[in-house]
Amino acid sequence: MAWRGFLPIIFTFWFVSQSFAQEDKSELIQSDISSRNIAIESNFTGERIVIFGTIENSQHSEFEKALYDVVVAIRGPKDTVVIRKKSRIAGIWINADSYTFANVPGYYAVLSTRPLGEVANRTVLNAYGLGFDSLILRPLGPNAPATAANGSINIFRSAVVRIRQKDGLFSYKPEGVVFVGRNLFRATIDMPANVPVGQYATDVYLLRNGEVLSHNRSQLKIHKEGFERFVFSAAFDHPLLYGIAAVIIAISAGLLASVMTRRD
Amino acid sequence: MFDIYLPIAELSVNLLVILGMGGAVGFLSGMFGVGGGFLMTPLLIFLGIPPAVAVGTEANQIVASSVSGALAQWRRNNVDIKMGTVLLVGGIFGAVVGVQLVKLLREIGQVDLIISLSYVTFLGIIGTLMLIESVRAIRRAKAGGPVSTRRPGQHNWVHGLPLKMRFKRSKLYISAIPPLVLGAFVGLLAAIMGVGGGFIMVPAMIYLLRMPTNVVIGTSLFQIIFVTAAVTILHSVSNQTVDVLLALILMIGGVIGAQFGASAGQHLKGEQLRALLALMVLAVCLRLLFDLVVQPDELFSVGPAFGGH
Numbered sequence: 001m002a003w004r005g006f007l008p009i010i011f012t013f014w015f016v017s018q019s020f021a022q023e024d025k026s027e028l029i030q031s032d033i034s035s036r037n038i039a040i041e042s043n044f045t046g047e048r049i050v051i052f053g054t055i056e057n058s059q060h061s062e063f064e065k066a067l068y069d070v071v072v073a074i075r076g077p078k079d080t081v082v083i084r085k086k087s088r089i090a091g092i093w094i095n096a097d098s099y100t101f102a103n104v105p106g107y108y109a110v111l112s113t114r115p116l117g118e119v120a121n122r123t124v125l126n127a128y129g130l131g132f133d134s135l136i137l138r139p140l141g142p143n144a145p146a147t148a149a150n151g152s153i154n155i156f157r158s159a160v161v162r163i164r165q166k167d168g169l170f171s172y173k174p175e176g177v178v179f180v181g182r183n184l185f186r187a188t189i190d191m192p193a194n195v196p197v198g199q200y201a202t203d204v205y206l207l208r209n210g211e212v213l214s215h216n217r218s219q220l221k222i223h224k225e226g227f228e229r230f231v232f233s234a235a236f237d238h239p240l241l242y243g244i245a246a247v248i249i250a251i252s253a254g255l256l257a258s259v260m261t262r263r264d
Numbered sequence: 265m266f267d268i269y270l271p272i273a274e275l276s277v278n279l280l281v282i283l284g285m286g287g288a289v290g291f292l293s294g295m296f297g298v299g300g301g302f303l304m305t306p307l308l309i310f311l312g313i314p315p316a317v318a319v320g321t322e323a324n325q326i327v328a329s330s331v332s333g334a335l336a337q338w339r340r341n342n343v344d345i346k347m348g349t350v351l352l353v354g355g356i357f358g359a360v361v362g363v364q365l366v367k368l369l370r371e372i373g374q375v376d377l378i379i380s381l382s383y384v385t386f387l388g389i390i391g392t393l394m395l396i397e398s399v400r401a402i403r404r405a406k407a408g409g410p411v412s413t414r415r416p417g418q419h420n421w422v423h424g425l426p427l428k429m430r431f432k433r434s435k436l437y438i439s440a441i442p443p444l445v446l447g448a449f450v451g452l453l454a455a456i457m458g459v460g461g462g463f464i465m466v467p468a469m470i471y472l473l474r475m476p477t478n479v480v481i482g483t484s485l486f487q488i489i490f491v492t493a494a495v496t497i498l499h500s501v502s503n504q505t506v507d508v509l510l511a512l513i514l515m516i517g518g519v520i521g522a523q524f525g526a527s528a529g530q531h532l533k534g535e536q537l538r539a540l541l542a543l544m545v546l547a548v549c550l551r552l553l554f555d556l557v558v559q560p561d562e563l564f565s566v567g568p569a570f571g572g573h
Contacts, residue, residue, distance in 0.1 A: 085563050086564075228271045235504050243498070261519070
């Protein structure tokens with residue numbers, strides 16, 4: 001029975017060794033997101049999400065100036081998109097040239113403590129896919145080979161980013177991440193009503209002197225719910241039944257209207 | 265607080281705005297006895313609804329408004345079922361072709377252009393003709409002269425075609441080819457423009473087929489129900505561009521508006537009203553034309569890729 005007496009001592013030792021071990025551990029970032037599940041219902045007008053977290057094993061002392069940078073990237077489901085440019089043909093503006101790009105994120109937001117250019121160099125930013133310039137938009141289809149030569153593809157690339165920014169689907173907030181305490185940070189982003197549904201990844205990167213020290217990912221799912229989900233899945237999974245139902249609703253509405261308004 | 269998310273259009277709109285638009289167009293429909301699709305579809309486009317969704321959804325709404333209209337005509341025995349069926353056969357054919365055309369145009373990124381161009385063309389022609397006609401009528405009324413209704417002649421080239429059929433209700437013995445072609449053309453317009461096509465069908469029935477005017481409206485509405493129903497189902501299957509929620513809101517607004525419109529129309533002078541409607545049609549036409557001709561702020565547009573490459 002004597003070994004029982006040793007138990008608290010063993011635990012104490014373990015805890016002490018743990019805390020010693022932590023001291024020479026490198027910095028770790030821990031983060032979470034205010035909602036992991038966003039449901040689009042008929043009253044959906046967009047959603048504000050908050051990403052917050054903390055730096056473990058921070059070496060930040062109280063009187064130092066900011067030691068760490070935090071960059072948050074939210075990436076929506078990727079899709080193939082066509083970008084078209086209008087030209088004036090016979091006095092009318094008509095879609096003429098086009099490029100097809102694969103793997104364009106339907107949503108892409110980058111938030112950081114400082115402008116990305118100050119946080120890290122181009123190589124690091126590209127490696128982690130941070131910032132619009134690091135988005136790799138690969139052309140598809142018959143136009144692809146010719147474009148690489150004439151360079152006009154870059155105009156189309158930047159147009160994709162510009163339009164998505166205007167629609168609120170791409171955003172960059174260079175001062176979007178703020179430290180609340182020494183090691184506690186928070187980032188707020190407003191997602192617009194037109195966010196695409198699907199699986200989102202929220203990546204949080206901890207940087208110091210332009211190097212990524214730690215990375216943490218949380219998943220975010222945006223999906224249609226309730227009536228919206230019912231209508232949407234009916235329309236795409238059972239299009240014939242959906243069409244017939246739409247007609248039945250319309251005929252019923254017409255009959256109802258004529259019964260209600262009949263004056264004879 | 266009245267914002268509502270449309271599941272197929274995939275955007276958030278103000279419920280009151282949509283109800284108001286349905287009501288306003290319904291009011292005009294009730295007042296003038298027109299379908300209203302040719303005004304509603306452009307209004308939905310101006311609101312930011314994707315043109316293809318505006319077309320598919322409006323076809324769905326027209327089913328509802330023509331059912332109540334056709335029923336009223338049916339009770340007065342103003343429907344030529346046989347003629348309506350022949351028109352309908354052509355109409356379904358036109359609808360199938362039109363919906364496939366929309367699908368193809370969506371893939372090559374020209375659907376918005378073709379919808380706008382169709383509207384500019386038809387609204388321009390119809391608006392101008394209506395304006396001329398109503399201005400003449402106003403002048404005639406001022407001059408105090410008799411309102412002459414030109415009785416169409418008994419025979420034209422239509423009567424020389426083969427495949428003759430007897431249409432008892434219309435008291436006609438004519439070839440089935442003109443109504444089939446007419447039906448197909450209107451079916452095509454219904455699929456591309458989201459209209460019932462009454463504005464083409466009614467004059468064509470009177471002046472081309474020489475149908476008695478009392479059966480024209482009822483027969484036109486009869487075939488519009490089935491053609492727009494077919495267009496709704498075909499667009500649902502091929503393009504997934506029918507937003508039932510949007511359609512339902514428009515139906516509610518439309519029914520209410522039509523009631524007020526019908527009673528308002530009885531107290532007001534016809535010629536002035538028609539001139540007003542003509543001006544509105546021309547205004548919508550000019551706005552669409554303006555958007556086509558003036559250099560847009562953003563030359564680029566991003567859309568989903570269809571099919572595989």
